[in-house]
Amino acid sequence: MSQHPPISQAPRPLSPNIQHYRPQLTSVLSILHRLTGVLLAAAAIGLVLGLWAVASGPSGYTIARAACTSPPGLALLAIATWAFFMHLCGGIRHLLWDAGRGFELAAIYQGGWTIVGASVLLSALLWLAAWRLVP
Amino acid sequence: MSGPSAPRPIDRTDTLGSAHTGVHDWWAERLSAMALAPLSLWFLAGIALHARSDYEAWLAWLREPLSAVLMMLLLISLFRHLELGLRVVIEDYMHSAAKVTALIAMRLFCFALAVAGLAATLRILLGH
Amino acid sequence: MSMIVRSSNQASRSRWLRRFPLPRNFGVGAESRIVPGRHWPAPPDARRVKTIQVYRYDPESGANPRLDSFEVDLEDCGPMVLDALIWIKSKVDSTLAFRRSCREGVCGSCAMNIDGTNWLACTRYLADTAPRASVYPLANLRVIKDLVPDQSHLFDQYRMIEPWLKAGSTVPQRERRQSIEERKRLDGYYECILCFCCTSGCPSHWWNADRFLGPAVLLQAWRWLVDSRDKARGERLDQLHDPFRLYRCHTILNCTRTCPKGLNPGRAIAQIKQLLFERQP
Numbered sequence: 316m317s318q319h320p321p322i323s324q325a326p327r328p329l330s331p332n333i334q335h336y337r338p339q340l341t342s343v344l345s346i347l348h349r350l351t352g353v354l355l356a357a358a359a360i361g362l363v364l365g366l367w368a369v370a371s372g373p374s375g376y377t378i379a380r381a382a383c384t385s386p387p388g389l390a391l392l393a394i395a396t397w398a399f400f401m402h403l404c405g406g407i408r409h410l411l412w413d414a415g416r417g418f419e420l421a422a423i424y425q426g427g428w429t430i431v432g433a434s435v436l437l438s439a440l441l442w443l444a445a446w447r448l449v450p
Numbered sequence: 451m452s453g454p455s456a457p458r459p460i461d462r463t464d465t466l467g468s469a470h471t472g473v474h475d476w477w478a479e480r481l482s483a484m485a486l487a488p489l490s491l492w493f494l495a496g497i498a499l500h501a502r503s504d505y506e507a508w509l510a511w512l513r514e515p516l517s518a519v520l521m522m523l524l525l526i527s528l529f530r531h532l533e534l535g536l537r538v539v540i541e542d543y544m545h546s547a548a549k550v551t552a553l554i555a556m557r558l559f560c561f562a563l564a565v566a567g568l569a570a571t572l573r574i575l576l577g578h
Numbered sequence: 579m580s581m582i583v584r585s586s587n588q589a590s591r592s593r594w595l596r597r598f599p600l601p602r603n604f605g606v607g608a609e610s611r612i613v614p615g616r617h618w619p620a621p622p623d624a625r626r627v628k629t630i631q632v633y634r635y636d637p638e639s640g641a642n643p644r645l646d647s648f649e650v651d652l653e654d655c656g657p658m659v660l661d662a663l664i665w666i667k668s669k670v671d672s673t674l675a676f677r678r679s680c681r682e683g684v685c686g687s688c689a690m691n692i693d694g695t696n697w698l699a700c701t702r703y704l705a706d707t708a709p710r711a712s713v714y715p716l717a718n719l720r721v722i723k724d725l726v727p728d729q730s731h732l733f734d735q736y737r738m739i740e741p742w743l744k745a746g747s748t749v750p751q752r753e754r755r756q757s758i759e760e761r762k763r764l765d766g767y768y769e770c771i772l773c774f775c776c777t778s779g780c781p782s783h784w785w786n787a788d789r790f791l792g793p794a795v796l797l798q799a800w801r802w803l804v805d806s807r808d809k810a811r812g813e814r815l816d817q818l819h820d821p822f823r824l825y826r827c828h829t830i831l832n833c834t835r836t837c838p839k840g841l842n843p844g845r846a847i848a849q850i851k852q853l854l855f856e857r858q859p
Binding site: 349352353355356359360362363366367369370373376377396399403406407410413441444445446 | 480483484487490491494497498499501502505508509512521525528529532535536539563566567570571573574577
């Protein structure tokens with residue numbers, strides 16, 4: 316299998332990959348799983364900071380509470396909640412694949428849409444519970 | 451390929467043979483995930499239940515021995531899972547010499563954060 | 579319902595998110611930027627016209643690749659995308675280069691990117707393509723000319739897994755027996771035609787083409803692992819047990835979505851990972 320060099324010495328172009336390849340449920344949910352994971356890694360820093368805020372006494376706690384209940388704080392918490400449920404449901408889907416189940420295309424797509432809906436639903440339920448049901 | 455004089459990628463990368471590792475980290479990520487699922491749900495439920503509580507209530511919750519233990523288990527499994535995940539992300543996208551630096555920094559940071567979190571939990575449990 | 583895809587044959591036709599929201603030349607080297615190309619109108623007696631945009635690259639000029647648009651007379655050519663390409667080559671521009679052979683979906687030569695996803699041109703109906711169809715070479719490969727990509731390193735990776743029977747050094751006196759159940763385990767894997775649609779569509783292979791073997795090669799690796807006549811299972815697993823060769827697979831599953839033979843590389847790779855786990859609990 317010999318290769319004939321092109322007559323021009325210019326390097327061969329690379330055919331487009333992510334610039335052109337069509338996003339599909341498979342690739343979109345996969346990159347979302349990764350993005351939410353990285354987001355949650357940032358949120359983990361927040362978790363440690365929050366623990367220290369409680370550990371350092373009432374004044375630290377007050378600052379943390381003010382930050383969390385401020386509009387940007389609530390927005391971040393809402394995003395983190397959705398990211399958590401998206402990553403959790405996606406993670407369960409991954410564990411099922413690792414167990415060898417759910418590889419038929421129909422199952423891949425059904426599972427994919429399920430986790431999209433479930434993550435939104437579960438986030439809404441959690442916030443509703445925290446807002447309305449807690450005295 | 452960019453032309454006759456450029457080395458084939460496979461000649462550059464595959465002279466070192468198979469590393470014979472991978473399944474251990476693969477399993478550790480799944481095991482930490484299985485631990486994280488219930489632990490993080492417990493944590494979220496706790497946050498939601500205490501959303502409107504005052505400082506004393508938070509302290510009382512986190513001072514319960516069960517809460518402290520679960521929080522420590524959460525921190526350990528969280529940072530184990532997180533470190534593995536971020537390691538894969540860095541390995542996927544970084545290929546220069548900076549990759550090793552990034553991996554070192556990330557691993558040390560995760561370990562430090564885990565220890566900091568455990569220290570905070572213990573301080574709440576045993577402190578004033 | 580197009581939301582649940584049941585067969586890889588279903589072309590993606592949603593109008594939402596046809597490309598990832600990135601700059602058009604994101605990370606693209608200067609030599610790979612696509613410039614606008616020529617428009618080739620249909621002959622005056624054309625009865626039913628469809629526009630097809632085709633990626634062109636001329637190695638002799640060394641100019642950047644360009645996007646030509648051809649008006650094809652659907653009444654004058656066969657029903658498949660390959661028929662349109664042959665029509666273009668014979669009636670409009672004879673310099674158009676593409677690989678083709680069997681025209682029935684069994685050789686894998688005409689694998690290319692049609693409307694953003696990889697498939698065989700000879701088994702994709704023109705009627706199932708977008709109104710302005712786009713035909714590009716297989717993704718993430720160096721282009722030799724027009725729609726002909728350089729697949730040499732993909733075949734190098736295939737060679738690396740030693741895709742032949744290793745049944746021991748003694749020559750048997752009679753045929754190597756295999757039960758019906760053992761032979762069934764090859765179904766879904768032996769049918770691979772090495773078109774490389776899957777590997778070319780795998781984002782993980784895009785970022786780590788040099789070290790990640792990719793779904794096509796890993797599916798073939800499974801084909802040999804699961805062959806009951808093969809005696810080298812341990813060595814094959816040792817060769818695959820590597821954070822890059824195998825474990826760059828993150829179960830993205832673009833491979834299973836795009837396989838023109840309806841095979842399931844994602845499942846094959848998961849089974850390799852299960853085997854590796856079983857021997858190292």
